[in-house]
Amino acid sequence: MDFEDILAIMAIFVFLPWIILHYVTKWKTAATITTDDEALLEELYNLAKRLDDRMDTVERLVASDNPDFRPARLVHDSEKDNQQLRELEQLIAEKKGASQ
Structure with missing residues (x-):
């Protein structure tokens, strides 16, 4: 060889x-992804959800003061969007349950 x-x-x-x-x-x-990444994603999700609720409130207040006001978003408090949020919340809850 x-x-x-x-x-x-x-x-x-x-x-x-x-x-x-x-x-x-x-x-x-x-x-x-790391657990830190997961925590950051969950924190960002919660922040986005709170901001969406605040935007709904602001649009409702402005619409009550000004009848000609049209929201910038396409649909106010859309069921389609809310369904996607519920699915995401369910996935997060399942992930937390599986990790514990």
Whole structure:
């Protein structure tokens, strides 16, 4: 056996699996978000929900003072939007229940 044969065998049985496993490990660690990221996303969601409620209140107050006022948003307190928010809240609750 000469050096080229040994190098070919090492490439097939050592280096190739090592490279594959290295990148599989990198891929698995990069695909997840941390608990800090989850907490930040939940905080941002709660902030957006509060701002949406405030916007509804402001639009309602302005509309009561000015009958010609038309809200900038397409639909006030849309059931479609509210359904999506309820689904998101349910996912967050399930995620919290699964992590505990």
